[in-house]
Amino acid sequence: PALQIDNVPVVGFYGLHESDLDKVFQLPTTTFIGGNENSLSLREIIKRLENTYCQHIGLEFMFINDVEQCQWIRQKFEMPGVMKFTNEEKRTLLARLVRSMRFEDFLARKWSSEKRFGLEGCEVMIPALKTIIDKSSEMGIEYVIMGMPHRGRLNVLANVIRKELEQIFCQFDPKLEAADEGSGDVKYHLGMYHERINRATNKKITLSLMANPSHLEAVDPVVQGKTKAEQFYRGDTAGKKVMSILLHGDAAFAGQGVVYETFHLSDLPSYTTNGTIHVVVNNQIGFTTDPRMARSSPYPTDVARVVNAPIFHVNADDPEAVMYVCSVAAEWRNTFNKDVVVDLVCYRRRGHNEMDEPMFTQPLMYKQIHKQVPVLKKYADKLIADGTVTLQEFEEEIAKYDRICEEAYTRSKDNKILHIKHWLDSPWPGFFNVDGEPKSMSCPPTGISEDLLTHIGNVASSVPVKDFKIHPGLSRILRARLEMTKNRVVDWALAEYMAFGSFLKEGIHVRLSGQDVERGTFSHRHHVLHDQEVDKRTCVPMNHLWEQQAPYTVCNSSLSEYGVLGMSRG
Template sequence: MAGVDIIATAMNGANAQFIAQLYAKWISAPHSVDPDFAVLFASLDDEARSVLTDASGASWAPRPAVFDVPEAAKPAPAPAAGTRAATLDSIRALMLIRAYRVRGHLEAQLDPLHLRQPRQHTELDPTTYGFSEADMDRPIFIDGVLGRDTATVREILAILRASYCGEIGVEFMHIQDPAQKSWIQQRIEGAPWLAAFGREEKATILRQLTEADSFETFCQRRYVGTKRFGLEGGESTIPALHAIIETAAKGGVKEIAIGMPHRGRLNTLVNIVQKPLVALFSEFGGASAKPEDVEGSGDVKYHLGTSTDITINGNQLHLSLQPNPSHLEAVDPVVVGKIRARMDMMGDATRRNAMAILMHGDAAFAGQGVVYETLAMSQLIGYRTGGSVHLIVNNQIGFTTVPAHAFSGLYCTDVAKAVQSPILHVNGDNPEAVVFAARLATEFRMEFAVDVVIDLVCYRRHGHNENEEPAFTQPIMYKAIKSLKTTRALYADALAAEGSVSAEQAQAIADNYNQTLEDAYKGAQAYKVNKADWLEGHWSGLGQASEEDEQEEQATAAPLEQLREVGKGISTPPENFDINSKILRQLEAKRQMIETGEGIDWATGEALAFGTLMLDGHRVRLSGEDCQRGTFSQRHAVLIDQTNQNEYTPLNNISTDQARIEIFNSLLSEVGVLGFEYGYALADPSVLVLWEAQFGDFANGAQVIIDQFLASGETKWLRMCGLTLLLPHGHEGQGPEHSSARLERYLQLCAERNMTVCNLTTPANYFHALRRQLKRNFRKPLVLMTPKSLLRHKLAVSPLSDMATGSGFKYVIPEIDKIAAPAQVKRVVICSGKVYYDLLAERRERGIKNVAIVRLEQFYPFPARKLQAALAPYTKAEVVWCQEEPENNGGWTFVDRKIEAVLIAAGGAAKRPRYVGRAAAASPATGLARVHAAEQAALVNEALSV
């Protein structure tokens, strides 16, 4: 509870008027009241002051600045001295209670190593509130707080220290929601975890700890010198995960996705996600995690994931561990995006049927910005998932970095306060406290649908990996660790001492599991993976792409009547809707395009692709900064009523039986949002998922997701993804940060048919590229350099017939103008994207007939045969590659040798292309309009001058 609890009991009966008017007097003249009351009033928080203000009618300020204001109305007569003293005692006691709720965690016993002893805080000392030793055993009226009507100070302190200063430390008073604070308070006060577990539950916790401990010990013995990033010192993680999962299943959760770093992953794989031990030990022996007939590079075993279906007390649950790279915390938004997709597939508006568990290291949780970005998404309409449970395995050290160098706040968890998450700090050497905290956190998430954090304070018994000597940099810490019994041994001793589980029973649990490990170790010698699970479940029916699949034409056209139906829907404003006059003109223009079948612009082609896919039964999800309107005011996919700001999405009003589109203006984030959309696309291959950068240049803020997930996820982890990236690109004199989507970087990542990269020139080709994403029988990421100035360019339009039956995607677009006969053409210019229209306009302006222009629409997979067919007629012509990007950017270094191979195969006069474009530069574009114009004119002139 907040400060209002401090005075709640005192503001009753005869005391109310006295205290309220005394407070009003203090507001006007602080020195005119008893010093004890002055101290109390000054320390009250805003909520308590508001209660007193309501009762007294006085106004207040945080600290009176004027001391000679006339006194307020004459106070009521003071009650008798005994009543006054009792009232003062009650307020003091309640302030002491509140101090423990706010700051008790600072004196909690959290460190298993006992190296960081809590410091005493004056706020938690009863003498701060006027209680002396003589007062400790005097009964004080506290009106039900702490579950008692009266209690002595000594009793109050005993309850508070057990509740807030034991081996669980709770931070929750920063939360603004009174219901959430009250919920936690009621379940923490009185330290219920001290008697929360019966004999059977304690035996279960010991078994789980034993499995975690024995697995690590076995691997250390059998695989000496092998990196595994073991969980030694943090074995309570495994009982914590069991408790989270079981509690969630009991609450109705049907699917849980886990994201975690490499520390403890192998233990989690076998003891939580039930990966067969024999399979894991096979990988320890050097075998692949995938069948031999499945292509892919694979990854180290502590990056891999798996999934399983389990039954908990009759509740069916699908459990998965997401694979991820060594880029710590990058997996967080991926997992949350996957959970959101599952919820949308289930129609789960309550956000209770699926849940994310995000595991973290302490240094990474504090240090990686994507942690905050993921937290920041947690309550946003387009990204909320009903809250994630965060479990921090707090080793109190990074690689070699101690907390003093790792974060600036009191705790590694401080960032979670930004979204008012409750934080439960717990000593990892008290497994029962850990399990209690895990259950409490999960129940809180299920009750309030918000993120909650468990900070499991433990240690790392070995170095960062099993081959590294930690005493080089932390000698004192590792001296303490060396002398410390394991968590499992400590708990087994405690259970034996209290008679819950005998030493013999504990040893039998260990012996049984060790035999299981030995049997799996022997079986691993002959183990072979017989199938891959990546094309099962929601991915059933899809296949792995071959080189021929990438080149063949797909059935991406839509019937003309369907196109007109979508066109009508997107160009018809709703009734009784105050639409902006400028947008109304745009809708009228769209209607003209559809009716005439001519002049379809980029945004309309996109809407037609979305709409026809939706009529085919596919949902569409688009997110990005300002994407509802579009950065360049081109999309206007969501209309805003100018009177009441109500929203209307035309694409959702085409037909009564259509699928829906969701378009979300994202938070100002790249890496977090792109990771989320990647995870969403991983979960549901039937949805067209798109992320649009505000400018393509800004996508480099999400480079980790692009490099480690988008480009390599399929080959590393056998996980397909059909995510589409829309990256505005084009040199128009807008400076270095608003010109280049860094096409060259995506092309450098291209290999093994891992993704599709295009720089398109027509709305029709854009239409087909989008529809192709769902019409193939496989999924690949699609990276599109999308236009800016071409959005309204009079030449960058398409007829409706280019999208209708009989049309398709064009990998290469040959010459379209009537120029000289092929034998008389002296030069062929190959280009891509916006520069084509600059070349076309200049060639027409100058009446040049002996230069042909061929457009390369798709860079990768490179359409060699189609390019050769387009170049074949020009046997005598030289060939140049023209681009507007600097020579070290754009497509040149990628296409150079590929075009050379095409020319050699064609057998014409040209054997190699020549480069025409801007000179190599460190910055992708000039910031000076005059310089840009001169550079652009020069490269166009050079390309066309024979």
């Protein structure tokens, strides 16, 4: 947009006049627009602020009630010349855009009448995700767990996780038969697990894309649960090795309650995954519904404000701006261990799926979209014009990827059986035999000795921490438990205690999560004892059964049902 320097009423709002535009002002210490300069003319101040805040990036962060975090963001975006890219970085970005766009073009050519929920209009999402992963890998992340709806899923599988293309292409073959254990779900719902070397950092990275049904945001808490579990078993309490990325559509992000529930788990001690990067594919339409009918808030991302997550809106037709924002988002997550939202403001070139006619309901919008020059052409023209690449190099990059797709297409015709082991979001070691078939499962005996049960019952009836004052009413409950143990009878609470305790003895971690689970709804469980005289002093007897035992985690959840259930599932 044109700079608004000559818009005198804006200047006048602050009691300044056109005659002040060339007056030099001392800059406050809270701004970074000066770089190494301490004072600038009003004209230059307005120009630099508009360059930062009125171009292709829109920032929402001033609602965050932490000065350090606000200043960190201001420095990242206000410093003059921050968005500088090397020619090598620009060429890599172009190559990634080529792969993103040509993959969709290839599917459209080969299977013109198939649904695939393509990414056309937001092809920049692929290099955006790769930038987040590259930057995170550079900062020490080893495992990235992702969840997303169906739009662009096949492209993410192919170009981010790098699943073999023939495995994807054979999914379009109507003759493909599922093996006995096959999922039967459609191709744009399936998940994937893959270990590979990150080319940007030359470090090993594991990527997992979780399966997701048509309930677009249902996967959000499941991803968080899987991430939490991976962090727990790796001892990664600060989230420096394992992280999650969630992709969303604009309409579902604003419309589905599980998004809000998942955000409210993000900073709870027993539920946090130390920051998630949310990427919203904001194509400004939900199937056939306009934004004005789809939400009451100004932006689809406003739900993120409840947890003080910064929101970076960015024009998806400016790939370099998108890459910069994604790089900052990865740094934010690593620095502050908090959620962050990247809002890719884009469009949907086709209908909701490839068989759908969007002109029925959005005629003017789609007349405009049909005139829109694809982002790959825009960016390639820019790089060719400034001499970063030649037209020949660009055409060779396209031909190279087209050849890769054609060769994979030929190989895909040999795949006649779908093995579910290729479409799982965890490796499940020891579960499959060499042919990819599940091993037959046997059920070992699960009984334990009476001595073991008695020991667990005795600990369940005690307070294993010295000088710990419990409530008198709780003393009666513990005495009743001891009496039951002596008489070789159990109630529900004691039976549960013994079952959990036997797992811990075998080295199996138990996590009990949900509303009021520490005490129990009917005041029956009491797995967490509270000192009546010292604030926040608690005791979990289950963690005092044996010196060598697995840890027991019991945690009250927020008053959520769907979200916490999803996290436990993950």
